[in-house]
Amino acid sequence: MEIPDVKEKWTSKINVVTLGATKPQGGTRSKTVTVGGETTLPFITFEGEIPYNPVISGFVADTVPDWPEVIKNAIGKEINSPVEWAQKSVQEYGVDLISLKMIGADPAGKDASPSDCAKVVEQVLKAVDVPLIIWGCGDDEKDNHVLPECSQAAKGENCLIGSAKESNYMTIVAICKADKHKIISEAPVDINIGKQVNILLQDADFDLKDVVMFQTTAALGYGFDYVYTIIERGRIAGLKGDNLMAAPQICDVAGETYRVKEAFSDDDVLPGWGKLEKRGPMWEAACAEGYLQAGADILIMTHPEAIKSVQNTIKSLM
């Protein structure tokens, strides 16, 4: 008896997004990074094509993040300088691109000026030759000043700018069109808002083929479960022909992992949980690998051991 072919057949594919611009393309990067293009669910290579591997973007911030000492120590003194941190991430950790977050611009924190942020962008662009993801501080009002200057400083480099939300998308569209960058569309763990933001970007005449979706990220419990499900559902919708959901997806694993107490408290606070030195990077790696399985294309990571572990996982699964 003939065994029926039960392979899933998808009708559509995820958009291909290339980041970075080399000299002939109007930038100064020595290489570009391409994600997307899948015609199947993650790692199911016998059902479709997965032309590009998921990539790891090294987390770098203009200011030292509020992370536990053991995690900061694992990165070393370079964490104090975005330039050195970016260089170390590329040269030693072998990340594919750099994700630069302007934490210092937060009005509730250091309140760094937009021009200071733009300087950091310039310096990091000079220091490394990989493509850049540029984020504001998360405060919409401030980011409306910070991101235009950062975008301008990276004009022509084909960066990924984060992020466009329902509240600020017009500004982001304008700067990305002017300076030739791509956009991260963000929704707060809400697939419906995610789709709506993409509709708004499309209405503003921004090509959805230049968009990467971000459903924020969670590193624990229900939050993780929700984000995982949304990423997976978005991917399935994209594969079934919903062009509004066919964008590749990004997860900020580093930015979220060290905000959950299980991944930042040492065993003096959590007896029996083991040393944070090991638990932290394990948590980060496990979280990243979960999202890989959900369908993430770009993972933002920080701990060298976690990065190495996920790089190996990607290599062994692809």
Added chain:
Amino acid sequence: MILIGERINAGFKDIKNAIINKDGDVIKEWARKQTDANADYLDVNLGTASNKPEDLCWMIEMVQEEVDTTISIDNNKPVMLKEAMPVCKKPPLVNSTTAVEEKMNELFPIVAEHNASIIGLVMDEAGSPATTDKRIENAGKIIEKAMEFGLSPEQIFLDPIIMPLKFMQPQAKEILSAANQFQLFSDPPCHIVCGLTNISNGAKHKILINRVFLSMLIANGCDAAILNVLDEELINTILTAELIMDKEIYADSYIEAFQKK
């Protein structure tokens, strides 16, 4: 939802005249209008205007000069199809076969040869089915025969045969029940298509009846319809029904997004 534009049909006077006078502009205009309204297929029907294969081919060529939307050839005569199928730039949808053995033996090889799709009306020698069971029996015959010729479920569009509500009121319930059960034949299921306007034949409140019945059909698995794609409210009904059935992901501007597609 797979939208099949019904308008290039010689049942409409302007199309009939266009065929007789070889006025390609009328055909092109309707091809453009329906494509702009997001039709996935354009039904092309010669009706009583002609029975010559070259006229059918001419209609298809006129459509394809204007748009690249896939053709649905509304004709079930092998002599016509053999001429018309090669003219189609994309594998067309043939409209239609019945569950009559002889008919299927004639049409399925042509469909398979061109990797096309076909609408299967669940009626047989005895005519239109009166019950759910009879519809399912005929659907089974169509699927079984299609498989013999190597057609996949995605190439089959089962039509439960819509009857006018005004004259055959008890039928509507049977149709919905049959459509629902068509989904169980295979995984992935066949497409389920309807010639929608039959439901409102002769009725006073045609537009309303069409909309309500189509949303009920969608709730029972229907994923394709031959209809007036320019009826914006009908299309909005479809979009909404599909959201309710969780076929698409909700977004506040789902209607605007479809219009801009």
